[in-house]
Amino acid sequence: MKKIYFITALLLIPAIVSAQKIPDDNKQNKTSWFQNTIKAIGQTIDEWTIEGIDTNYVALPHYGWQAAVTANFAGINMGVLGHNIPTYGSIDIDMNSKLSGQTSISLGYRIFSWDYSFDIANGYSSDFNLSWLDNSWGIEYRSHTTKGLSGTLDASATAGNLPVKENDTRLRATIINGYYVFNSERYSLPAAMEQSLVQRKSAGSLTAYILYLSATLEANNSNLVTMLGGMKKVEFYQTAIGLGYGYNYTPNEGRLLIHASAAPLLVFFNKNFITADYAFPLTDGSYYHVDMLKEVKTKHNYFLTGVARASIFYHITPRIYFGCAALINNIRFDSDSGVEIKMNDWIANATIGIRF
Numbered sequence: 276m277k278k279i280y281f282i283t284a285l286l287l288i289p290a291i292v293s294a295q296k297i298p299d300d301n302k303q304n305k306t307s308w309f310q311n312t313i314k315a316i317g318q319t320i321d322e323w324t325i326e327g328i329d330t331n332y333v334a335l336p337h338y339g340w341q342a343a344v345t346a347n348f349a350g351i352n353m354g355v356l357g358h359n360i361p362t363y364g365s366i367d368i369d370m371n372s373k374l375s376g377q378t379s380i381s382l383g384y385r386i387f388s389w390d391y392s393f394d395i396a397n398g399y400s401s402d403f404n405l406s407w408l409d410n411s412w413g414i415e416y417r418s419h420t421t422k423g424l425s426g427t428l429d430a431s432a433t434a435g436n437l438p439v440k441e442n443d444t445r446l447r448a449t450i451i452n453g454y455y456v457f458n459s460e461r462y463s464l465p466a467a468m469e470q471s472l473v474q475r476k477s478a479g480s481l482t483a484y485i486l487y488l489s490a491t492l493e494a495n496n497s498n499l500v501t502m503l504g505g506m507k508k509v510e511f512y513q514t515a516i517g518l519g520y521g522y523n524y525t526p527n528e529g530r531l532l533i534h535a536s537a538a539p540l541l542v543f544f545n546k547n548f549i550t551a552d553y554a555f556p557l558t559d560g561s562y563y564h565v566d567m568l569k570e571v572k573t574k575h576n577y578f579l580t581g582v583a584r585a586s587i588f589y590h591i592t593p594r595i596y597f598g599c600a601a602l603i604n605n606i607r608f609d610s611d612s613g614v615e616i617k618m619n620d621w622i623a624n625a626t627i628g629i630r631f
Contacts, residue, residue: 317339320384320385335473341629341631343379345378346625348624349419350373351618354618355615368428370439410456412456413453418449419448423441446490446492448491461480464482464521486516488514490606490618507550521535521537529590533586534587541578542579574609580606588600594630
């Protein structure tokens with residue numbers, strides 16, 4: 276963080292100075308000072324970016340600036356199992372979200388970048404991503420909301436499948452994922468995911484992960500609430516740690532780069548809550564309805580999930596590149612009261628970029 280504050284301060288100094296009135300006879304000196312300052316800042320960022328790296332394996336691109344256009348797509352595949360549900364018995368819900376697409380325009384220098392995204396698919400979902408990917412460590416933030424889950428509900432007490440349509444449910448998920456690379460001298464995640472570095476020789480590394488997840492699944496349709504025995508909302512919060520492996524393969528000093536990594540994650544903290552509609556009979560024969568929040572204990576105190584990513588990029592020239600990348604998180608919740616949720620949350624993108 277100190278690096279960020281220092282760089283921000285350095286970037287502000289030229290802007291402040293250039294805003295001041297400069298005598299005509301000093302313009303040449305001031306222009307030279309401005310250019311030297313910008314050059315010094317660039318050299319400092321380059322040194323920080325490459326610090327501690329074996330440049331035989333990982334190198335800075337020749338051109339520091341890059342602009343890119345990216346098409347991002349995100350989706351969720353979800354299954355819900357319930358047992359001993361009043362009227363419907365055992366239920367099995369299988370849902371998938373409609374494809375959510377966004378276009379992102381980015382501009383950056385080395386590991387610093389600025390992004391602007393806008394919707395191109397007019398879907399039911401919204402997605403926000405923020406990341407800081409250093410060569411040795413990094414953190415990624417993702418917030419995903421969708422009303423586009425649709426599928427079927429199969430109940431043991433009814434014949435056939437009942438439909439679950441778009442807008443019947445709403446899912447909100449926030450995922451914060453941090454990593455630490457043990458072989459950061461020779462292996463580069465930023466080279467695979469953001470192209471801010473170049474993997475010149477093939478290398479891999481053990482990578483430690485920590486993941487925090489909060490997710491809420493709500494039923495927006497009263498008929499669906501009835502099918503679920505009055506259950507309106509499920510909330511689950513998890514923290515997991517894991518150790519995985521990643522590998523960057525390049526046959527031609529980074530012109531073509533193929534990346535794959537995966538890690539099993541041990542969930543060691545898990546809190547789950549269900550909000551349900553409870554009906555209490557009154558003396559006049561009617562019922563009083565109230566929403567009640569209840570913590571639900573998990574069947575297992577510790578269990579495994581996982582995270583995986585892959586990418587492939589090709590540099591047409593030292594200036595122009597294109598490729599695609601994907602990230603998937605496996606999320607699950609298994610209570611001791613008969614409710615099970617399994618979810619795969621994924622995001623994929625295709626990028627074309629230019630360096631200058």
